[in-house]
Amino acid sequence: MTGYTLDTFIEDCRKKICECQFPADCVEQITPVMYRLLNGDKSFLKPEHFRSDPDHYARNAIYIEEADTMSLYALVWLPGQWTPIHDHGTWGVVGVLEGNLEERNFMRVDDKGKNAMTGVELARGGVILLSPGAVTSFVPNPDHIHITGNPADGQRVVSLHLYGHAMPGFHIYDREARTRKWVEVSYNES
Numbered sequence: 001m002t003g004y005t006l007d008t009f010i011e012d013c014r015k016k017i018c019e020c021q022f023p024a025d026c027v028e029q030i031t032p033v034m035y036r037l038l039n040g041d042k043s044f045l046k047p048e049h050f051r052s053d054p055d056h057y058a059r060n061a062i063y064i065e066e067a068d069t070m071s072l073y074a075l076v077w078l079p080g081q082w083t084p085i086h087d088h089g090t091w092g093v094v095g096v097l098e099g100n101l102e103e104r105n106f107m108r109v110d111d112k113g114k115n116a117m118t119g120v121e122l123a124r125g126g127v128i129l130l131s132p133g134a135v136t137s138f139v140p141n142p143d144h145i146h147i148t149g150n151p152a153d154g155q156r157v158v159s160l161h162l163y164g165h166a167m168p169g170f171h172i173y174d175r176e177a178r179t180r181k182w183v184e185v186s187y188n189e190s
């Protein structure tokens with residue numbers, strides 16, 4: 001396990017993505033590979049991957065495939081930092097490196113259709129606490145809706161996020177306005 005490197009991980013993911021027909025196949029195949037990476041040789045993690053931002057959680061790019069078939073980021077969450085409510089439009093596999101990452105789930109319960117941008121009604125779902133070494137995943141259509149973050153009393157959290165494309169943005173939800181809108185999200189380059 002200890003010899004598993006970033007290069008091998010990327011190569012394994014590339015192969016599995018080619019072979020998989022559905023997003024659910026991708027996450028089924030890649031979840032154990034992410035687990036292996038978390039428990040493998042982490043020398044690929046450089047100081048720039050641990051950059052944080054006092055204003056919001058930080059996204060630090062580790063690897064972005066030119067063909068737009070996958071991207072890997074290290075996300076750094078200071079205590080009290082959370083995403084907005086969002087979906088992803090693609091599949092993803094998330095592994096925790098450090099601290100406890102909290103996920104609070106939502107379900108869309110209106111009858112406007114999964115892509116409607118107004119009249120959105122969300123019901124609150126379950127909560128998951130992910131400790132170092134844990135891996136979770138999600139698929140689109142219907143999209144996984146959640147917020148992810150670091151409770152205010154926690155320590156720094158660092159997690160690895162592999163997505164099925166470059167992930168330049170996501171849909172965010174406003175529960176009060178009952179809307180969903182596309183926003184671009186920035187990241188720090190390697």
Ligand SMILES: [Fe+2]
Pocket residue numbers: 086087088146148
């Ligand atoms: Fe997410």
